[in-house]
Amino acid sequence: MSYHSIQEILQNCKDKSLLFWETILEDDINSRNISRESSMNKMQSLWDAMLLAGSTYDKKAHSASGLVGGDGGLMEEYYMTNDSLCGNFISKAIAQALQMGESNACMKRIVAAPTAGACGVLPAVLLPLFREKGILSSKIIEALYVAAGIGQIIAQRAYIAGALGGCQAEIGSASAMAAGALVHIKGGDSDQIANSVAMALKNLLGLVCDPVAGLVEVPCVKRNVIGAVNALAAADMALAGIRSKIPADQVIDAMKEVGDSMDASLRETGKGGVAGTPKAQEIVSKLLNKSDH
């Protein structure tokens, strides 16, 4: 991509009177030398894959390690029979985030967004909107361009890999991408998209990557929930006219600085954080025994 900052994207939107997503689409067409149709067909295929992944969740399936599985089913049962604290829509987003994260751990087909570990965040907010609120596919595809553009700027200025920058780089990035997508869907402008990105990412700054036994399971699956709920909150704040005092690009740079100073034990090595707890160590030795037999 030819843009290196959210600010440059905003400027291009202003100069050419384009929407945020149109700027990203135009750039994809130019940088890969393809037709508009070819780019949009590819985005459509990603959305189709997300929809399919959302509908093929199996609540009885467990991961090879046995650490995750079934929670998405429990959450669904809960909101259908109880008056949940979060209300109907957010409860559905929580259930969807868990389900996608669990499907990933169970080696089902998912869409990495931006990574496999964070694959639940975007679908968690987009699928309930599509199913419950009658948002059109075409609108969601536009929103996916917004999300991809945001993710690309984050990947260029900082990173999207937990091994490099901690979970803030994975779930944090996914949450910022989802927030921008949501603002577009609800009719917000480019400026509001940028504000939602800044707020979503700020809220998850410093989040460490501490997978138990190095597997994308605990706490990864449930971290998708906070990514989704945080995206909804950041989008609503931006749509309400709330602004981030720190611009999005500077928040992204701050995320890199935080990640660079994060101890290696907190960057996907399975050593620090919850991965370093006595219970986690017990799980690790049980798994090792299991694979020996």
Place this chain on the structure above:
Amino acid sequence: MNIYDILGPIMVGPSSSHTAGAVKIGLIAVKLLGIEPKKAEIYLHGSFAATGEGHGTNKAIVAGLLGMQPDDMLIPKSFEIAEKKKLQFKIGQINLKDAHPNTVLLKLTGEDDRQLEIQASSLGGGRIMVNKLDGIDVNFTGESHTLIVHNIDQPGHVAEVTSTLSHKSVNIATMQLYRDKRGGYAVMVIETDQEIPKESVAWLSHLEGIIKVSYLNIEGE
């Protein structure tokens, strides 16, 4: 990197580096071998060795060797499928010097007994890098059309290869040269913007002093 490196790939979980990248390494290894493998030795290094089983890295590499793509729902069943297709494989661990944490060393034997040793790393997001071919350091991602020429280190081979490409209007994007010693075994890795015609690849492989030519073409959009 483009936007579809951020959204996507569509893949079988759980990890873009440990699963999707591992499938890609298997796929590229077979393309470089140039024929279906009948035997494969798989040695996992670093994080691939430590968490590979939980991430399905072992199944993913075998799936790639069987020609499956990273989104193939049959990846978890690749061991059974290998047995049916009579691909013999063994999986071990190895400690490689100065290697990326997600690295694998593959020793393949093809249906016609030709052999290939390849060391490759998974860089994250499903992207990979080939580091060694038959013991020689190389450096390519398999994201572009890639021509790999193994030759005796003597004058003229680079000119033969580049003039062949030029005749076919194939533009060279990057070019790297490696050799084990002066006058010894040399490897040329050329990434191109256009597809290289099959007959050009075949012609090059018959030239004197050229030991082996492999070609990796990328699938169109």
